[in-house]
Amino acid sequence: MNQPPTLSHFSAALLFALFASVVFGITQRNTPRDQFRYGVYCFVMFIGGVFVAGWLMWLLRR
Amino acid sequence: MANSSADKKTTTTAPAPPITTMAIVAPAIGWLIPGAGHIIQKRWIRGLLLLVSIVTMFVIGLVINGHVYRPNGGDILDILGFVGDVGAGGLYVISQAMGYGQGAIAHAVADYGTKFMIVAGLLNFISVADAYHIAIGKKP
Numbered sequence: 001m002n003q004p005p006t007l008s009h010f011s012a013a014l015l016f017a018l019f020a021s022v023v024f025g026i027t028q029r030n031t032p033r034d035q036f037r038y039g040v041y042c043f044v045m046f047i048g049g050v051f052v053a054g055w056l057m058w059l060l061r062r
Numbered sequence: 063m064a065n066s067s068a069d070k071k072t073t074t075t076a077p078a079p080p081i082t083t084m085a086i087v088a089p090a091i092g093w094l095i096p097g098a099g100h101i102i103q104k105r106w107i108r109g110l111l112l113l114v115s116i117v118t119m120f121v122i123g124l125v126i127n128g129h130v131y132r133p134n135g136g137d138i139l140d141i142l143g144f145v146g147d148v149g150a151g152g153l154y155v156i157s158q159a160m161g162y163g164q165g166a167i168a169h170a171v172a173d174y175g176t177k178f179m180i181v182a183g184l185l186n187f188i189s190v191a192d193a194y195h196i197a198i199g200k201k202p
Binding site for chain 1: 115188
């Protein structure tokens with residue numbers, strides 16, 4: 001029986017952040033330079049949010 | 063009374079955007095094929111990036127056994143799931159026609175897949191709105 005490919009939580013978050021950031025960057029800014037900068041900003045915020053949420057959950061668990 | 067003239071508010075309204083053929087066609091084709099609304103307006107790189115991002119996200123969701131919502135009138139989250147999925151346009155139509163994404167969610171990764179497909183559809187809604195703004199000249 002074929003098992004579906006799996007993703008870790010972190011790799012899923014990375015892919016999600018990458019694709020969402022590309023779309024946000026293109027659609028929310030006008031010039032190519034601003035689009036790139038905003039895309040990078042969104043990506044960093046997504047990944048930063050993952051780490052912050054992860055540490056918060058670690059603190060709550062203690 | 064000294065500031066009476068300054069208190070008067072000017073009620074100027076922005077002129078309505080022109081309704082052109084492109085303003086109708088670009089969002090429609092952009093919904094059906096993600097990024098195509100940009101491509102037909104010669105925004106090649108933007109269109110291709112949107113196409114790759116949204117299609118890849120939807121396909122990853124399908125491959126890891128995510129659930130594709132059908133039209134339903136039940137639970138509010140199921141209705142919202144359908145609204146998100148249907149944003150993917152042609153991808154949603156194909157997945158329904160082929161019977162993909164109808165299995166039960168058996169593991170956590172499959173639930174990630176469900177969310178990937180919903181978000182791909184929602185991102186395509188944003189992409190469609192952007193294609194419309196380009197068509198009416200609101201965005202370069």
